Amino acid sequence: MENDNALRYPIVAVNESATKHLMDNVKGTGQSTIDGILRATNVLIAGKNFVVCGYGDCGKGVAKRAKGMDANIIVTEVDAFRALQAVMDGFRVLPIKEAAKIGDIFVTVTGNKNVIDVEHMELMKEGAILANSGHFDAEVNINGLRKIAKKERKIRPFMDEFTLNNGKKIFILGEARLINLSAAEGHPSTIMAMSFINQAFACEFLVKNKGKLEPKVYVLPPEKDDEIAKLQLEAMGIKIDRLTKEQEKYLSSWQEGT
Ligand SMILES: NC(=O)c1ccc[n+]([C@@H]2O[C@H](COP(=O)([O-])OP(=O)(O)OC[C@H]3O[C@@H](n4cnc5c(N)ncnc54)[C@H](O)[C@@H]3O)[C@@H](O)[C@H]2O)c1
Secondary structure, eight states: OTTTTOOSSOEEOGGGSHHHIIIIIIIIHHHHHHHHHHHHHOOOOTTOEEEEEOOSHHHHHHHHHHHHTTOEEEEEOSSHHHHHHHHHTTOEEOOHHHHHHHOSEEEEOSSOSSSBOHHHHTTSOTTOEEEEOSSSTTSBOHHHHHHHOSEEEEEETTEEEEEOTTSOEEEEEGGGSBHHHHTSOOSOHHHHHHHHHHHHHHHHHHHHTTTTOOSSEEOOOHHHHHHHHHHHHHHTTOOOOOOOHHHHHHHHOSSSOO
8 A cells, every 4th residue: 555655654564573473473373273163063083184284474373273173284374484384393384285185273374365165065974064364364265165065054163064065074264254353252461461562653753744754655663663572571581681781792793713
């Protein structure tokens, strides 16, 4: 919107703060997505082929937790570096067309649309479970699915069974809306505290700079992340060390230890 001059007022992109996207997205979405899938299905995660579409902050959090529950993780990506990160984290990386054939549980966390499309659903195994925890219910092509499905029935409050034109049944959780919000309770408050304090600092920044900002996207300075991290540690009763004068000098010099 900034590039198109479509913004009418300044925006602070709070998601850019490390204390937001490396906490809320990784730890919050990681945990609450699994929580949503379990509440919706009560399915056993262990031993399942668990496909995570998108290996960004949310995808990393979801994949790590599913791995901790003994699933076989398969990642799909469109970004080479993110795919490489998944490989180096010990996960199998496949194109969605291949992953679709072997996955038992699918989670989309991309912010994109039709990441799991009808052509992929048609390749899926009987009983495959699909959930979305990304930005919107467009990540799974649910409208396309409705067009080709022979039958749709609700079998649990957040679990709908679709019988495809090829006779196979697949399950959509929470109408493919954000599973952690539709079937669970969203993120725990401890993690949201860091997102909300970022928003509070963003409001403070906007008020303090009233009249001086342009209709552009702003990010909070890294010092705010440091301040938030200190506050969070304090709230958790955790103390850390401080650099000694000698260490400060050593770290900023090139004459010693090189
Ligand atoms: N459920 C929640 O509570 C919650 C919380 C935070 C963020 N989100 C949402 O989750 C989504 C992901 O957030 P993030 O912080 O991980 O973003 P991110 O940008 O770090 O990661 C998204 C990843 O998806 C990949 N991707 C895009 N299109 C793809 C495709 N077709 N197939 C496979 N991979 C694809 C990108 O390459 C990227 O690596 C966003 O839409 C965000 O708004 C949800």
